[in-house]
Amino acid sequence: MISVQLSDRVKNLPPYLFAAIDKMKQDALGKGVDLIDLSIGDPDIPTPEHIVDAMKKAVEKPVHHRYPSYEGMLSFRQAVAGWYKTRFNVSLNPANEVLSLIGSKEGIGHIPLAFVNPGDVVLVPSPGYPVYPVGTLFAGGESYIMPLKEENNFLPDLKIIPESVLKRAKLMYVNYPNNPTSATAPAGFYKEVIALAKKYNIIVCHDAAYSEVYYDNEKPMSFLELEGAKEVGVEMHSLSKTYNMTGWRIGFAVGNKDVLAGLGKIKTNLDSGVFQAIQEASIAAINTDDKILAEIRDTYQARRDALYNGLKNIGFHLIKPKATFYLWAKVPSGFDSQKFVAHLLEKTGVLTTPGVGFGAPGEGYVRFALTVPVERIKEAVERIKKVI
Numbered sequence: 001m002i003s004v005q006l007s008d009r010v011k012n013l014p015p016y017l018f019a020a021i022d023k024m025k026q027d028a029l030g031k032g033v034d035l036i037d038l039s040i041g042d043p044d045i046p047t048p049e050h051i052v053d054a055m056k057k058a059v060e061k062p063v064h065h066r067y068p069s070y071e072g073m074l075s076f077r078q079a080v081a082g083w084y085k086t087r088f089n090v091s092l093n094p095a096n097e098v099l100s101l102i103g104s105k106e107g108i109g110h111i112p113l114a115f116v117n118p119g120d121v122v123l124v125p126s127p128g129y130p131v132y133p134v135g136t137l138f139a140g141g142e143s144y145i146m147p148l149k150e151e152n153n154f155l156p157d158l159k160i161i162p163e164s165v166l167k168r169a170k171l172m173y174v175n176y177p178n179n180p181t182s183a184t185a186p187a188g189f190y191k192e193v194i195a196l197a198k199k200y201n202i203i204v205c206h207d208a209a210y211s212e213v214y215y216d217n218e219k220p221m222s223f224l225e226l227e228g229a230k231e232v233g234v235e236m237h238s239l240s241k242t243y244n245m246t247g248w249r250i251g252f253a254v255g256n257k258d259v260l261a262g263l264g265k266i267k268t269n270l271d272s273g274v275f276q277a278i279q280e281a282s283i284a285a286i287n288t289d290d291k292i293l294a295e296i297r298d299t300y301q302a303r304r305d306a307l308y309n310g311l312k313n314i315g316f317h318l319i320k321p322k323a324t325f326y327l328w329a330k331v332p333s334g335f336d337s338q339k340f341v342a343h344l345l346e347k348t349g350v351l352t353t354p355g356v357g358f359g360a361p362g363e364g365y366v367r368f369a370l371t372v373p374v375e376r377i378k379e380a381v382e383r384i385k386k387v388i
């Protein structure tokens, strides 16, 4: 028997904070508790029917059974470019400014491998999607944490980043609408990001996974709408959250062609692109009638209103989401985020995510996901009311 030793990069992964909560969840399920799981960032609504139908047809075509190209079918990239023009009035060249991804997580995780040398700095927002620091770690880079604070509307304060850090920085992650805080970003913030990136030669990777999950008809903008954005960076998009396609594994990156070419070099050497039948179904997804998307948004909006109003009425301090299907709330005094999540699970069977799981600056908050029906949300609020 050999002695199996993990690499340093795996040993150095951040501790898994949810182990204790996972165990409590399993125990609760074992005891037959009526669990209301508000911890999952995965839509409970099925993929719209016309997309599933397009997939059924596409899967029968032998032409799709072969290796796809890593950059994506031209027809898929053209559909993406068309959507960007209509939705954001941004022009993209499908030949070199659009790249298919096996889910946006793939692109977000791989991009440091293309541009970050050991010892280089990556600017990482926190609380945030754990793939930003982990992708950085796998490339041998150093994360510099940009805390997202409520008093700054959950935007990073770029002015406090030391010059010495900026000089070593190669890449910066930005994510709006934001998971987990649900914050959106104004044009002025993106302008600051672009100016900083130009001054210090930093590649910007904007994660826009939630750009289409918004409320009150306030459409979030694309970072690429701003002048100079395409000179400094790329935007990562996902079909997962917009079209309820998390299991299908498809996303795309758009923007700076040299950055996309660099990311493409990693992809040609590690993966073989997205199954073409999925790309064909995704063209149908991208061309979805806005009526269908409006219905999905209305569903989330009813849930948001039920949870926001419900929790506010029982004394929570929380942020009213303008986008995303998350609600970010302050933990009541006397608890830290993990203790509060454990308390709720034990006393009510309602499962949430502790803010600290998204990075140390998330301590003191808890994330509720709007991925259950309104009746269950109301039931969750009723139960929580009795134990706080």
Ligand SMILES: *Cc1c(COP(=O)(O)O)cnc(C)c1O
Binding pocket: 041, 102, 103, 104, 105, 106, 129, 175, 179, 207, 209, 237, 238, 239, 240, 241, 246, 249, 250, 251
């Ligand atoms: C869900 C999510 C993604 C990625 O989703 P994919 O399914 O990999 O496209 C990326 N960023 C954030 C912030 C997310 O929450």
